[in-house]
Amino acid sequence: MFCFFSRNVNNIGFALKKLLVKAQEDGRIVVGVYECAQILQNSPETVRLCLLPEMAETDVTVQIHHKLVEAFCWENDIEVVKVDSLKKMEKVLIGEEVEGNGIDCVLIQNAKTDSSADDFINNYYSMLSNQCPVIDLPE
Template structure:
């Protein structure tokens, strides 16, 4: 491996970590402001009614769900809708960390866990909050599109 490859690899890792932290920061801030829509069905309903309010769509999946054909079909349809409506899309892994960030109960509980596979961040119709995390995530999505990576990926790591 050349020095240039090592520097590029290290830079990419730092960027991914920075974006991952920005996503976490954004989710916490948006949840506090009531600007999150959680669940595939709920997200589809909101995007149908008010797509202009959506600023980011997170599609979350872990390795064990990769073979879920129904979920993949939902993701394909949501991605197409987001592209048509200029909504930033980000694929994330780390459902356990995502659940922890959103204050979800552990999956070992007997109750059915909430569907965290699709999360929308909406921009409230007021300027009451502006998230630095949102700006960083939006920038990352834009840079990824310039590199022909239409649905960028970030891993959320358990802490």
């Protein structure tokens, strides 16, 4: 499915978008800070990836939530990826399952079977070696 992507910065946004769509289809998406916190507290081993949108807001509460989620993920060896836009992430994820929830934090849980999309993201992420870039999601 993702073999046509080369492993470079320009394609990671497309791969991440495909991964979000596939994970949502598979029911592996957890949305919202409080919902994510419950999963992280109770079963962090089930989480594959944490997505946090870059927040231009000055709301200190949102910033604190993001820092706490990010710290908890790093402490539990969960990969954290920041995306460039909350609006783009909402556009990818809007559906009956997420409507009404805040999409300010997204967890992607482990796939039940091997996923080339998950592998692509993980391989790319490991190449960054502990950097946390902001990924540009395509429209």
